[in-house]
Amino acid sequence: MSTPTAEAPPPTVGVDPPLRLSSISKRFGGVRALSDVSLEVAPGSIQGLIGPNGAGKTTLFDVISGITPASEGTVHFGGRNVTKSSATGRARLGMRRTFQRAQVFSWLSVEDNVLAALEWHGGGGGVLADLVTWPSRRALEKTRRERAHEILEWCGLTGLRHTAAGSLPLGQQRLVELARAIVDKPTLLLLDEPTSGLDHGEADKFGELVLSLRGEGCAVVLVEHDAGFVMRLCDRIAVLNLGSVLAEGTPEEIQANQAVRDAYLG
Ligand SMILES: Nc1ncnc2c1ncn2[C@@H]1O[C@H](COP(=O)(O)OP(=O)(O)O)[C@@H](O)[C@H]1O
Ligand SMILES: [Mg+2]
Structure with a gap:
């Protein structure tokens, strides 16, 4: 039996990323909405998720938040495997989301x-x-x-x-x-197209609130169509195309990526 010593490593509390997706796939009958999606969101960061319509962004949010089960793969939230947890269970652990159509x-x-x-x-x-x-x-x-x-x-x-x-x-x-x-x-907030239908002033104000949330240590995953808004706000961006991650990186890396330009940014 080992005895604790002064050299014992410090507890690892707080080092787990808020969100880790490993090889997530989702099928709806014959439709493969997500294929082998892996993604890690750093604590207190804003992660953008972009891609053309039908790329699987909302489906990925549904899988992360527990609204729909993944066909394959695992979801870790704050170091816990929540793949089999209900949406309510995940919310009680500190995960929140908003919807593509505002729900109040x-x-x-x-x-x-x-x-x-x-x-x-x-x-x-x-x-x-x-x-x-x-x-x-x-x-x-x-x-x-x-x-x-x-x-x-x-x-x-x-x-x-x-x-x-x-x-x-x-x-x-x-x-x-x-x-x-x-x-x-919450420790993790998922925002699905929060600025769609907003004018520039409203979107900017929303963006400022998201930035100050990050300042308080909340990790944010942001699905957004407005490329300028995403580039300004996000620390990192993942591009989904046909259900797969086409690229992941800093806004500068994503803007410079030829495959992303061809598939999405145009
Ligand atoms: N409940 C569902 N049943 C069948 N197909 C679905 C369902 N939800 C989404 N899909 C399909 O999955 C794909 C991804 O959709 P979605 O996640 O809404 O894309 P995005 O949010 O990127 O526009 C689309 O082909 C869509 O038709
Ligand atoms: Mg969507």
Whole structure:
């Protein structure tokens, strides 16, 4: 039996990449949507994922977030093999995503949208828990409301907090979706075409929020059509084409890559 010594290596906590995909394939009947995709996302980095329509970007997000199972391959999240975990299980470990079509509770106010996200993550507890621990629940609700206000302020939504989310223009709905996704400090955020339908000013503002998220240590994977936006924001970019990784590298490397130019950038 070994005894711990002063020379023992330090614990490896925190060195695992937030996301590691190994040889992911996905088939829908005869359609091979993803073939042998391997990708690693560094902690606190912004990873772009680009490629033509039908390349498999959204399918890859579905596989990462657990909405659809991979046909082959493994997904590691924060060092854990989550390949067989449910979408809820992965979310509880700190993974969040937004959707190509913004998803908010349209009939709830902006503030209640964010509170609902916090409530869900904290675990509702049910009626019995309400009765038994009422004073501490009140304290918890106060904390949640403070956190919701903080995040609404951060997203520039304070003035709209009492407005029904569904009545907002798309740009602001995307901010509500972002606020919901980040309110409980995820370690990995997947954004599927977050700026589609936004004007330049709105997209720039969204980009600034994504950059400051990275500053807080959250890793971001960004699917995006706007090549300029991707090049400006991302630390690294992977190009998917026909379900395979055509290239992976820094924005400069991707821009200079002839195969990428031929298949995508034109
Ligand atoms: N649920 C599904 N059933 C069958 N085919 C699908 C399904 N989802 C995606 N596909 C197919 O997988 C391929 C990749 O689609 P998708 O991931 O949406 O591409 P992207 O997001 O890059 O535009 C397409 O050929 C698409 O038709
Ligand atoms: Mg898509």
